[in-house]
Amino acid sequence: MELEELQATWLQMSTELENQKKLTNDIIMKMTQDKYAKKFNKISLFETIGAVICFAVALLLIINFKKLDTPFLIGCGIFTLIFLVILPVVVLRLLSKIRNLDIISNTYKETLIQYTKTKNKLLLIQKINLVLSFVYFFITLPLATKIIGNKNLVLSDKGASFYILIIVVLVGLFFFARWGYRSYKKIITGAENVIKELE
Amino acid sequence: MGNKDDEFVLLIQENQGIIFKITTIYTDNAIDQQDLYQDIVYQLWKSYGTFRGEAKISTWMYRIALNTAITRLKKEKRTGHRVSIDQVVLQQTENYDMEFEEKLKILYAKIHNLNVFEKGLMLLLLEGKKYNEIAEITGISASNVGTKISRIKQKLKNQLVK
Numbered sequence: 001m002e003l004e005e006l007q008a009t010w011l012q013m014s015t016e017l018e019n020q021k022k023l024t025n026d027i028i029m030k031m032t033q034d035k036y037a038k039k040f041n042k043i044s045l046f047e048t049i050g051a052v053i054c055f056a057v058a059l060l061l062i063i064n065f066k067k068l069d070t071p072f073l074i075g076c077g078i079f080t081l082i083f084l085v086i087l088p089v090v091v092l093r094l095l096s097k098i099r100n101l102d103i104i105s106n107t108y109k110e111t112l113i114q115y116t117k118t119k120n121k122l123l124l125i126q127k128i129n130l131v132l133s134f135v136y137f138f139i140t141l142p143l144a145t146k147i148i149g150n151k152n153l154v155l156s157d158k159g160a161s162f163y164i165l166i167i168v169v170l171v172g173l174f175f176f177a178r179w180g181y182r183s184y185k186k187i188i189t190g191a192e193n194v195i196k197e198l199e
Numbered sequence: 200m201g202n203k204d205d206e207f208v209l210l211i212q213e214n215q216g217i218i219f220k221i222t223t224i225y226t227d228n229a230i231d232q233q234d235l236y237q238d239i240v241y242q243l244w245k246s247y248g249t250f251r252g253e254a255k256i257s258t259w260m261y262r263i264a265l266n267t268a269i270t271r272l273k274k275e276k277r278t279g280h281r282v283s284i285d286q287v288v289l290q291q292t293e294n295y296d297m298e299f300e301e302k303l304k305i306l307y308a309k310i311h312n313l314n315v316f317e318k319g320l321m322l323l324l325l326e327g328k329k330y331n332e333i334a335e336i337t338g339i340s341a342s343n344v345g346t347k348i349s350r351i352k353q354k355l356k357n358q359l360v361k
Contacts, residue, residue, distance in 0.1 A: 003352055006309065009302045010325040017216035028211045029204065031237045032244035103266035104246040107338025108319050111266040194314050198339070 044095050051088035058084040064147045073146055076139045083136055087129055094122045109198050116191045123188065127180050134173040138166075207247050210256070211240060217326070218264060224310050224318055225268040235268060242267045254335065261328075261336050265319050309355055317351050324348060 058081055068077045098118050103111055145151050211218070218239050226232040242263055250259055310321055316337075323333045330348075334341040 003355060005302075006306050006355070007325055007327075009299070009306050011327075012299065013303060013306075014216055014220070014326075017219060025208045025212075028208050028240065031240040032207075098270065101266075101270050103242060103263055103270060104249065106266060108262065108265050108269075108336055109316070109338035112269055112316055115270045190314070194316055198316060 044092075044099070047088070047091055047095055051092055054084040054088045061143070061147070067147055067150070068143070073142060076143050080136065080139055080143060083132055087125065087132070090125055091122065091129075094118055094125065098122070113195055113198060116195055120188055120191055130180050131173075131177050134169065134176070137169060203248070207244060210247075210260075211243070214257075214260060217260070220326075221264045221268055221322065223307065224322055227311070235271060238271060239264045239267045255332070258332060258335055261323065261326075265322075265336065269315055269319075309358060312358060313351065313354065317347070317354075320344065320347055321351055324351075 061077060061080060061084070065077055068074050098115060101111060101114055101118075106114070218236060221239065222232045222235045226235055243260065246263060250256070254262075310318055313321055319337060320333065323336060328336075330341040330344045333344045337344070339347070
């Protein structure tokens with residue numbers, strides 16, 4: 001189908017659509033109400049709930065920080081605090097940046113470039129988050145054991161099942177990280193090509 | 200309804216076909232399409248008060264609708280009822296014409312194969328917009344519009360060969 005033929009088909013469709021206008025005044029005004037807009041913020045809602053949970057756990061950790069009595073546990077505690085506070089804040093900031101793009105005065109090109117760059121950053125943070133969550137898993141084990149049970153996991157006797165669990169998680173982490181990196185690269189490459197073409 | 204509301208409703212009534220077409224090329228299922236439709240109407244309503252007539256109303260409308268379409272945040276995977284693009288296309292015409300529907304399917308398949316920026320250009324071209332107006336909406340120069348459209352034509356031809 002050549003361009004001219006595509007244009008003719010488009011024109012015919014436009015005429016048909018013109019003849020079957022279905023929206024009533026009432027429906028149009030309903031679409032302008034806030035209650036409809038709210039449902040577009042679902043992602044932010046999930047991210048906000050996640051952030052609140054992270055902040056609550058961070059607060060719990062700060063309160064119990066003095067229980068961490070070895071350099072290793074203190075290091076784990078600091079890493080966990082960074083993980084629980086910085087990453088959710090960065091994600092929420094990027095989401096808010098996307099939501100506040102000026103779609104009224106920006107041109108299509110400007111909007112596309114700004115959106116794609118911010119979205120790429122968001123994807124990168126989410127992937128880092130995924131990988132770090134495995135590291136976080138290992139770190140929370142001694143932390144939780146110390147804070148809840150007041151035991152030092154590193155020094156205590158561990159059965160074979162503990163080591164099996166560690167190996168299973170490490171193998172899972174490897175495949176998960178590889179899959180995450182590949183899918184991330186695929187999405188980003190396409191998006192970056194569009195930006196390169198426009199800039 | 201106030202005067203501003205009346206004017207806005209009239210604008211949407213007159214241009215609902217355009218919004219429908221934009222939502223069709225930027226989504227791949229009926230749920231997303233309806234969401235995007237509502238979002239575009241909502242964004243147009245939000246900015247309607249600031250429209251001062253410096254640009255043509257159609258330029259203003261296309262710009263906001265296209266910008267809304269490309270900046271929508273949605274969940275990566277939908278759990279709701281999915282409708283394939285075939286069904287979306289078939290719902291467009293009331294007087295069913297098999298040959299025409301087939302052509303529409305090819306048309307949309309070709310547009311869906313373009314990248315996001317090219318989709319916008321293609322839509323404006325099909326809408327019969329002049330290069331100058333396309334340039335104003337998209338923010339690239341009129342000569343660049345020409346270059347990119349030639350490239351799109353080439354892509355379409357290559358799709359035909361494949």
